[in-house]
Amino acid sequence: MSTPLTGDLAQIGKSVVIKGELSGSEDLYVDGQVEGTIALKTNSLTVGPNGQVKANVDAKAIVVQGKLEGNVTASDRVELRKSAVVTGDITTQRISIEEGAYLKGKIDIQGRAEKAAGK
Amino acid sequence: MRLFRGSPSASEAKAAEAEQKLTRRSSGMGELSRVWESDSPLCVLDLGSTSPTNIRHFTERGHRIYSEDLLVASTEPSLVTKDEEGKVVLDSRKFLADNLVYPAAHFDIVLCWNLPDYLDESLVRPVMGRLWSVLKPGGMLLAFFHTKDAGPDSPCYRFHIIDKDTLEMQRIVLRREARRGPTGAVHTAITEGFRLQRVFNNRHIETLFRDFASIKFFLARDNVREVLVVR
Numbered sequence: 001m002s003t004p005l006t007g008d009l010a011q012i013g014k015s016v017v018i019k020g021e022l023s024g025s026e027d028l029y030v031d032g033q034v035e036g037t038i039a040l041k042t043n044s045l046t047v048g049p050n051g052q053v054k055a056n057v058d059a060k061a062i063v064v065q066g067k068l069e070g071n072v073t074a075s076d077r078v079e080l081r082k083s084a085v086v087t088g089d090i091t092t093q094r095i096s097i098e099e100g101a102y103l104k105g106k107i108d109i110q111g112r113a114e115k116a117a118g119k
Numbered sequence: 120m121r122l123f124r125g126s127p128s129a130s131e132a133k134a135a136e137a138e139q140k141l142t143r144r145s146s147g148m149g150e151l152s153r154v155w156e157s158d159s160p161l162c163v164l165d166l167g168s169t170s171p172t173n174i175r176h177f178t179e180r181g182h183r184i185y186s187e188d189l190l191v192a193s194t195e196p197s198l199v200t201k202d203e204e205g206k207v208v209l210d211s212r213k214f215l216a217d218n219l220v221y222p223a224a225h226f227d228i229v230l231c232w233n234l235p236d237y238l239d240e241s242l243v244r245p246v247m248g249r250l251w252s253v254l255k256p257g258g259m260l261l262a263f264f265h266t267k268d269a270g271p272d273s274p275c276y277r278f279h280i281i282d283k284d285t286l287e288m289q290r291i292v293l294r295r296e297a298r299r300g301p302t303g304a305v306h307t308a309i310t311e312g313f314r315l316q317r318v319f320n321n322r323h324i325e326t327l328f329r330d331f332a333s334i335k336f337f338l339a340r341d342n343v344r345e346v347l348v349v350r
Binding site: 097099101104 | 171186
């Protein structure tokens with residue numbers, strides 16, 4: 001199980017629909033629908049089992065249990081759980097994918113040196 | 120004790136089959152692995168079911184991997200249409216508008232696995248044409264074809280790369296729960312598995328890859344021909 005990176009956690013419930021830019025400095029749990037962009041540079045995003053995210057995501061850590069459509073950049077790690085359905089390119093330092101997860105897209109593992117060089 | 124518990128249900132037996140993994144030696148992959156064991160970073164396209172093992176295998180070696188499950192994509196209900204004769208087919212134009220959308224000459228390696236044997240007839244040639252265009256000149260494609268001795272009920276497998284010439288095969292079988300694909304549609308084909316659509320003979324295979332520069336056959340013991348083609 002993943003744990004939030006910090007004590008603060010914002011939640012978007014499964015009946016909530018958001019369109020637009022989401023950014024913040026606390027961890028975010030999305031179990032509803034989000035369309036737009038999500039920027040959580042130093043925090044984590046978790047897409048819950050009911051979550052449907054259609055957005056490019058930039059976060060420290062990203063955990064997907066639901067559906068995510070968009071390009072994903074994680075400075076630390078990406079976890080795709082067995083119920084995850086991801087369509088988009090993933091750029092990260094570390095990735096873990098459970099059996100049963102669906103991915104359509106590219107996986108680009110960038111080391112710290114590569115990131116520092118801006119490759 | 121077994122008598123009192125009764126025999127396992129059909130779904131339990133199917134689930135056990137899904138868990139079972141077989142290993143097989145692959146001469147085609149053995150030859151192909153020489154390419155990916157080189158130092159230069161490669162672009163690899165895996166057309167089988169999403170395999171964490173394969174993703175790890177390539178990313179650990181510094182390669183970029185793209186994953187796209189074309190069999191699942193072909194079960195999208197909106198693809199179903201009729202041809203001029205009224206026969207039910209899949210719309211290959213729509214399929215290629217939504218799938219295999221990459222720049223020309225983008226990939227060094229394409230892992231096709233057993234896709235052509237299980238893909239709907241109306242998609243096979245258009246897909247192979249697209250694969251030719253996204254492969255770099257000199258790029259290689261690996262595909263597996265059943266021989267006629269394999270029989271019509273040959274199971275569809277997922278392939279995981281264990282070693283440079285060893286694969287682990289995991290059967291795709293019935294699952295009780297329907298699963299949603301990227302479009303949100305429920306894919307019944309996943310719940311029922313995939314059926315062998317046809318058996319290609321050597322001439323059919325050569326015709327299928329006629330635009331490629333070279334083709335090499337490897338006959339395996341399990342009624343499968345491995346084919347390694349070079350663009």
